Amino acid sequence: YAAVRTLGKLMNFDENMSPFRNEACASCHMPYAAYSGPIPSVNLTMVAYPGSFRFRAGKRTAQRYTYSPRFPVLQFNETQQLFFGGNFWDGRSTGYLLQSADAEQAQHPPVDPLEMGNPDTACIAFKLAQSQYRKLFEDIWGKGSFDIDFPRDTEEICCTPGGAARFGTDVQPVRLSPEDRTRADRVYDNWGQSISFFESSNDVSPFTSKFDAFLKGSATLTPDEMAGYNLFKGKGNCNSCHLDGRGTTLTPGQTDTSTAADVAPLFTCFGYANLGLPLNPRVAFYYETTPDAFGFTPNPLGFAYRDLGLGTFLRSGYGSADSPNSDWTALAPLQDGRMQTLTARNVAMTPPQCPTTEAPGPYFQKEFFHNGYIKSLKQLVHFYNTRDLYSYDVTSGHCPAGTTEKVDCWPKPEVPQNLDCTTGNLGLTDQEENQIVAFLQTLTDGFTTTGVRCAAAAHDSDSLVQEADGESVGAERVMKGTGARANAIGARAPSLLPDSFPGTLTGAFHDWTACETGAHDNGRQPVLLQPDHRSGPSSGEEGRARRHHQRTSARID
Template sequence: MTLSCFRKARRATLCALFAWLGFALCAQAAPSGGRAPDERDLTPLETLGKRVFEDTNLSRPAGVSCASCHDAAKAFQGNNGSAVPAVARGSLPTSLGKRNTPSIMYASFAPPFGFIDDKDEETGEIEKIPAGGQFLDGRARDLLAQVEGPMLDPLEMNAPSKRFIVEAVRDGSYADLVRQVYGEKVFADLDAAFEKLAQAVVAFEASARFHPFASKFDDYLRGEAQLTALEKKGFELFKDPKKGNCLACHAGKEDSRNPEDWLFTDFTYDALGGPKNIAIPSTAKPDSSPDLGLCARKGLAEVAPPGFKVESVCGAFKVPTLRNIAVTEPYLHNGVFDKLRDVVAFYATRDTDPGHWYPKDRRGKPEKFNDLPAAAHENVNVKEVPYDRKPGQKPRLSEQDIDAIVAFLKTLTDREKKQDSESRLR
């Protein structure tokens, strides 16, 4: 199934799956008595998922929830008040993550991890490339598999087991809602109960709250708003294959006015060779191992097609959606950039002026791709526009072009939904 087809079939598939499992993801919300105001647009299942998502009693020690690092006010991205903004603080005082927290808005559109056909524009040959999945390295096949990761990670919520989580919910304030959704005997089998709680979180993360399509750009697509001259210029540069060439990875369907065809990611993986972020303690250590991204994904070789070289994706991370990118700083997998303009400028001048982005060695030569071992340098994207430049050459984008693209990217920030748009968005 192509990514386009997956997007169109996604909602129907989820509805059918959850209906088969015996609960109503797609049903209208039940009467809101006893529920918080921000739960009134959710079904009972989605409400349950929200409460699990926000439950600070599921960590050890208590105090951290999924929402701690996926803050709704920051497009479901964040760092739980970490002293190192690039990585999140966990439940233990000394716990810090190793990667930047990705936004989970629009994450439900990602297909399960697998390999898709990709046509080489120069040779016309078809090859299989990895795409989809969750987390920056795709280690979770889908949203359901993703739920348990942060909960059980010692650097994040630090829950000792799935059983611990289920027991905390069973003994907590919304246990009756769990029984309402799944039946009175839901806690009889604790292992099965965890799976059901995870399914509820998936339902919440698949709700319109996580994909409102409520940005200025969405209104522009619908014919309800106009871009400024600078924003329009940025959009054209964004699409231009000889300038920004951003659509090559941050995909959108140019002939479509449907916001769902503009997810600004193709869900593939790319090696950008971003600078090392020495602010991350685990990275700053002299004996620290480099973060190899996708090639370190457990079991990759077992699911890869014949002939696929796992080492070819060392340093590759999942292409993020650019929706809400202006409010989900810091950027790149290691959070090395805290300003959106710096990211765009890095793409434009990484290869024309590497000395601006990378430290210099004893001879004064920039140590390009210094966050990767030398063997992985050949995986870094240096062929596609705008990376196809050499030191001293003119960048594909001027300073004014960079400003224009940044102005366009700011139109991708979701705004509060209009009252009359709920029926259209659900």
């Protein structure tokens, strides 16, 4: 168990897995932000994180992957006519091949041109064969795992980001024999399985929040936290989707007679919903409309692009991945705009020296939902509460005079079809909104152990040690802050390594010492075009690369 967990952790923090050796999985998913977006300035502005080639970025926020290994394989419920399970905002990591949606999720970013950007899945096998932890991989997954005859030009190919014009539509530019391609595919599957094993461990998904302690009877919620919990499973109707193992009391005076159905609730139904979020014109993807230095154009449609989420995937749409079931294509129109319901666990996690997401601070600037339009938990609850009450037929940045965006003006939805109507006009008071925020903060891991969140911030490069279940699992050195905002993408420091593991590995650690103060952004947005296009690309390369990998594995195995 410890060996596979260690291997997955090493892979997760290894920048060498990208073409320019500057981006790891952890670059966009750091522990102190609940394994989600770690840089406040990116969260505030461009939303999606720059890829290994820094002039590219995707279209969505970095999802938290705490508890993601517990999401089941994607499935369609015939009775409810709804989809459940899978990973990613659009569900494209189905779990069908490996029977683990989380393991397959780890296979997408390495070959997404807008993220880590490898041009071929075989590049991961090639780079793992050169890694300092190769022996550990072989001890776990078998001797001879890397007995692959890589061509002489493999290094050159794997140092070129995917989508480059030189590759055309070829997503397997590394020329391998059928036997060697089989071995490389198996290594790529083991890559996903190892990272998923790490994410399922207590390092990432430990059930150590104050709410868990409350369920065990070893902690007491404050009056505001308890009031927030009652609203969460009552008037706020939150637990209809973010399941807490209890019933829902929507009628005033109604008594909850349910008993706990789950002593470790995941606070998600694993489903998908269109919450009616406005288009966020700050997403960098809308501006990536011309060929870059490698001849790749991420988004030819510009502001005509519409993110249809699950609907795009069910169509096997460009920029997503192949749906494994052609019968689902006909269901796509009813799924347009739907995005995955994440767990509410760790939604409030911030670095210790920035203990909240709320103004006036000091607070840590986060981003919420798939397009990062919402910037604080208070805004999030207020959106659920008043979306329909303050709805205006305008785009972001164009609220009527006398109104304030995200306060008493919500621009129209990016995708108006299939809106979730269980929310939007909940009738919560300002105090009740704050109480729900207080309850959400009790879902942050680390209340009963220091094993998940980084220790108190250092003002220099002093070592920080994490503990998990009483066992020392490594040391981090955090680089000194470089300014008022954390802009230093690629700030480098020694990564997490078990004390017993020889050698060193460089990981991506960002300046996270800067807190924000003052009011939250309320939608001071650039002027928008007024398109009406309903689909479009992000990058086709990831989908094609995954498609080749899945078909090859299915054919051979």
